[in-house]
Amino acid sequence: xxxxxxxxxxxxxxxxxxxxxxxxxxxxxxxxxxxxxxxxxxxxxxxxxxxxxxxxxxxxxxxxxxxxxxxxxxxxxxxxxxxxxxxxxxxxxxxxxxxxxxxxxxxxxxxxxxxxxxxxxxxxxxxxxxxxxxxxxxxxxxxxxxxxxxxxxxxxxxxxxxxxxxxxxxxxxxxxxxxxxxxxxxxxxxxxxxxxxxxxxxxxxxxxxxxxxxxxxxxxxxxxxxxxxxxxxxxxxxxxxxxxxxxxxxxxxxxxxxxxxxxxxxxxxxxxxxx
Numbered sequence: 001x002x003x004x005x006x007x008x009x010x011x012x013x014x015x016x017x018x019x020x021x022x023x024x025x026x027x028x029x030x031x032x033x034x035x036x037x038x039x040x041x042x043x044x045x046x047x048x049x050x051x052x053x054x055x056x057x058x059x060x061x062x063x064x065x066x067x068x069x070x071x072x073x074x075x076x077x078x079x080x081x082x083x084x085x086x087x088x089x090x091x092x093x094x095x096x097x098x099x100x101x102x103x104x105x106x107x108x109x110x111x112x113x114x115x116x117x118x119x120x121x122x123x124x125x126x127x128x129x130x131x132x133x134x135x136x137x138x139x140x141x142x143x144x145x146x147x148x149x150x151x152x153x154x155x156x157x158x159x160x161x162x163x164x165x166x167x168x169x170x171x172x173x174x175x176x177x178x179x180x181x182x183x184x185x186x187x188x189x190x191x192x193x194x195x196x197x198x199x200x201x202x203x204x205x206x207x208x209x210x211x212x213x214x215x216x217x218x219x220x221x222x223x224x225x226x227x228x229x230x231x232x233x234x235x236x237x238x239x240x241x242x243x244x245x246x247x248x249x250x251x252x253x254x255x256x257x258x259x260x261x262x263x264x265x266x267x268x269x270x271x272x273x274x275x
Contacts, residue, residue, distance in 0.1 A: 056129030132173020143177035167272035183212035
């Protein structure tokens with residue numbers, strides 16, 4: 001099976017679907033990124049599980065293009081949206097409660113569209129960094145905003161949940177909004193991968209999930225990895241010191257690790273969604 005690819009636009013949400021196809025792949029350019037896909041090819045069947053991928057704050061869905069293509073070649077439809085107001089082109093809502101409210105709604109809207117377009121059977125989720133927060137909110141987490149001023153009280157805020165999503169993969173997840181019993185209603189199985197050398201979402205974020213969720217959580221700290229090590233390897237021309245997503249801690253081989261990551265993610269999603 002090969003990976004087909006087509007663009008989608010749902011109101012202000014833009015991105016790509018990848019999906020199983022029998023058409024031949026070829027190397028395609030998506031801005032500075034490349035991936036082997038069959039553009040606008042027919043879908044090879046119906047009833048595939050859907051995986052929605054949520055990128056990190058200020059990022060792009062194309063940072064997970066290779067993982068998405070791998071899943072598509074193995075029988076999944078993959079939806080990769082850019083989050084409006086929190087992507088590399090427009091990050092105007094970064095660090096606001098508004099984007100914490102909007103992100104789960106974006107994913108559910110994409111799931112609705114995928115149901116109509118592909119006739120999917122069940123749904124899983126992958127999120128990196130703030131995409132990890134997005135997944136926890138969708139899974140039933142009840143986040144709490146920090147006090148607006150020193151000495152103030154934390155403020156719970158209601159977010160959109162989506163019980164159609166049956167399994168979650170969270171990579172370097174951001175979890176500080178879920179203290180105490182804020183994750184007690186999260187019962188779906190979760191695979192968590194934290195990075196040993198992550199200054200943004202260090203491994204204690206993964207422990208918040210492992211200790212707080214009511215469902216099964218597999219949490220592994222990846223030795224030597226950094227926050228951006230879970231994003232796909234980048235083209236050589238983008239690897240530079242002033243582009244932080246391209247830099248890993250010294251000695252960490254991102255390209256080699258991603259072969260392990262793809263196997264781990266595929267195995268988990270097959271077990272939870274295809275069995």
